[in-house]
Amino acid sequence: MEHSIVSTKNAPGAIGPYSQGVRVSGGFVFTAGQIGLVPATGEIVGGDIESQTRQVVENLKAILEAAGSGILHVVKTTVYLKDMGDFAAMNAVYATYFKNAAPARTTVEVSRLPRDARVEIEAIAVVAG
Numbered sequence: 001m002e003h004s005i006v007s008t009k010n011a012p013g014a015i016g017p018y019s020q021g022v023r024v025s026g027g028f029v030f031t032a033g034q035i036g037l038v039p040a041t042g043e044i045v046g047g048d049i050e051s052q053t054r055q056v057v058e059n060l061k062a063i064l065e066a067a068g069s070g071i072l073h074v075v076k077t078t079v080y081l082k083d084m085g086d087f088a089a090m091n092a093v094y095a096t097y098f099k100n101a102a103p104a105r106t107t108v109e110v111s112r113l114p115r116d117a118r119v120e121i122e123a124i125a126v127v128a129g
Contacts, residue, residue, distance in 0.1 A: 010062035012037035035117035049086040053093040
């Protein structure tokens with residue numbers, strides 16, 4: 001199965017030996033986990049879960065669009081929360097992006113995230129047809 005690396009300046013650059021995303025010949029895009037980094041500055045947006053979740057999903061959208069897919073084509077996400085107490089607030093923002101056909105999702109609490117972010121989300125999407 002062939003694959004190609006997805007890269008866009010509209011999302012934060014990788015801060016390690018990984019790609020923003022990978023598109024595979026079977027018609028799927030796999031994104032790296034995204035935290036609430038602002039692409040232009042490389043800084044985390046705000047300290048609250050709502051603004052970080054919003055930025056995370058905007059970063060995911062940019063990567064998916066660069067791969068020929070989009071947020072409406074996401075079939076699975078994994079959400080990593082620093083504090084499960086943030087679940088309801090994260091979920092409220094998340095729901096504004098996935099209104100009609102929410103993807104399958106796993107949400108877990110973790111002890112720490114890169115750059116001390118409050119949330120990280122990765123996605124799998126189909127390539128727009």
